[in-house]
Amino acid sequence: MQNLIKRGELIVDDSWQLLRDAEAVFAASDDVILPLQRFLQVAAAGHQGGLAVLLSPDSDPLALQEHLGSLQLIAIDFPAFADGRGYSIARTLRERLGYAGELRAVGDVLRDQLSYMAQVGFDAFAIREDRSATEALDGLADFSEQYQGTVLKPVPLLKRRVSH
Template sequence: MPRIIKNESIVEDDWQVLTPADGEAPEAVALPDGLVLLPLSIWLARRAELIAGQRPLGVWLDSDEGPEALAGDVDRFAVIGVNFPKFTDGRSYSSARLLRERYGYQGEIRALGDVLHDQLFYMRRCGIDAYALRADKDIDKALAGLHVFSETYQAAADQTQPLFMRRVAQEPA
């Protein structure tokens, strides 16, 4: 079973990412048993069926798909994946931040695709809390990437106050 980093620990991954064949209609895709991260197209095409199925739901967004399509449904998902098709494509950082800050999503946001250890710290700042690294990367070494910096200056999804506000709050009255 593959392993992921989740909440700053290495754990077994119970979810499988469903990637339909090119040109396959979302209605025709056979859904496997177990925990499945579905592409957005399948969620949109089969929403009623999936809700009626009474199993934990997971969906993933490709880098060219925004979270707006999930706006009214974010609370239905145990996991929302954001895909990084290549490490130079940063659009999924924005999707993660929007999920946390605009849509109030509290569940797991998982980075998928070309995920490298030197990106983990920045992904966490955007609200991502689980990471499926590329198969050729050492997950144990990557875990340290979450702690590259000891302090942050700016506010972000993982720290809602900038450093100067945190310091003011610690000053004696």
């Protein structure tokens, strides 16, 4: 996967293969990101390489509860810039289900979204191929503060005020 930002840095070498096609063929030792239903099948059968899951906007993250402790990576798809369901999935995974592994935004991911995505728990971003990941990296620092409580800063700004 090219154009990857992970934990605030550009990543050049990433072994994960994103396979959107549920029927895609891959080697037993490959590090693969599979659609939810295919992931559940492969996880039950066993896989030698790295195994991660791709959640679509209509996926139920609760289907992953028994796998969360062993999953290194969950990718959440943003098929269109205006589709914000992935934000809710990310926040559910982090806050409600306690997922601590890598949470990667994939699909129509643009610089303008990165700061907001980080606030709900994403720590990796696969930037669209037609955009510069170097320029997108600056999007993580677009805002110095958030008013509301977030995954990164659970206490809202009003309660963080310092009295003099």
